[in-house]
Amino acid sequence: MNTPFPPFASIIIDFDSTIVQVESLEDLAAIALAGCDDREERVGAITDLTNQAMAGTLRFDEALSRRVPLLGAKKEHIVELVRVLDEKITPSLKQHSGFIRANAERIYVVSGGFKEFICPVVEKLGFKRENVYANEFICNEQGEIIAADATNFLSQENGKTKLLRHLQLPRPRVIIGDGFSDYQLKASGEAEVFYALTENIFRDTVAARADRILASFEDLPEIV
Ligand SMILES: [Mg+2]
Numbered sequence: 001m002n003t004p005f006p007p008f009a010s011i012i013i014d015f016d017s018t019i020v021q022v023e024s025l026e027d028l029a030a031i032a033l034a035g036c037d038d039r040e041e042r043v044g045a046i047t048d049l050t051n052q053a054m055a056g057t058l059r060f061d062e063a064l065s066r067r068v069p070l071l072g073a074k075k076e077h078i079v080e081l082v083r084v085l086d087e088k089i090t091p092s093l094k095q096h097s098g099f100i101r102a103n104a105e106r107i108y109v110v111s112g113g114f115k116e117f118i119c120p121v122v123e124k125l126g127f128k129r130e131n132v133y134a135n136e137f138i139c140n141e142q143g144e145i146i147a148a149d150a151t152n153f154l155s156q157e158n159g160k161t162k163l164l165r166h167l168q169l170p171r172p173r174v175i176i177g178d179g180f181s182d183y184q185l186k187a188s189g190e191a192e193v194f195y196a197l198t199e200n201i202f203r204d205t206v207a208a209r210a211d212r213i214l215a216s217f218e219d220l221p222e223i224v
Pocket of ligand 1: 015
């Protein structure tokens with residue numbers, strides 16, 4: 001790359017399958033649906049919708065609005081989910097929590113996941129809560145999670161791009177993630193560079209579009 005960076009003024013990192021090894025909505029479903037007769041089918045349906053959205057074959061807003069009701073989740077399940085996710089941090093990122101802490105001002109988490117569980121997980125790794133941008137759950141009076149707040153940019157198709165356009169974070173910006181929505185930030189001009197993280201999952205359609213494929217966060221301090 002014949003470019004003047006790094007260093008990047010803004011480092012934007014995805015959450016699911018990037019900061020953690022898993023897709024957290026699937027883990028939330030597994031917790032919430034424990035003991036349900038149709039658990040396998042519902043978790044499978046959620047996984048299918050996630051994969052289609054991440055590969056760019058299903059609109060993100062449609063995938064999200066179809067997944068939330070399948071979860072059958074309540075507020076109390078979030079506490080258990082955070083415990084599970086704390087144990088599923090991407091190993092090479094865990095090794096760099098010192099770097100994250102030292103660079104926290106210019107590091108952002110932008111995720112189609114939910115603040116309710118992302119914030120408690122990433123704060124322990126040194127990320128700043130005010131630099132976390134994610135969806136928020138809507139619950140009914142019984143504490144059941146019934147939807148994502150549709151006014152949040154991140155619940156919408158191309159949400160990451162809409163959010164970044166709104167935030168006007170300092171440039172140059174790099175986006176690190178595993179999914180199609182991460183690549184879209186570069187395609188839309190909202191990030192100069194896209195690194196595809198493949199430590200947890202290798203998606204052909206995403207890796208093919210990356211400026212660089214990161215097998216892990218091993219080289220993070222040198223490349224951002
Ligand atoms: Mg992801």
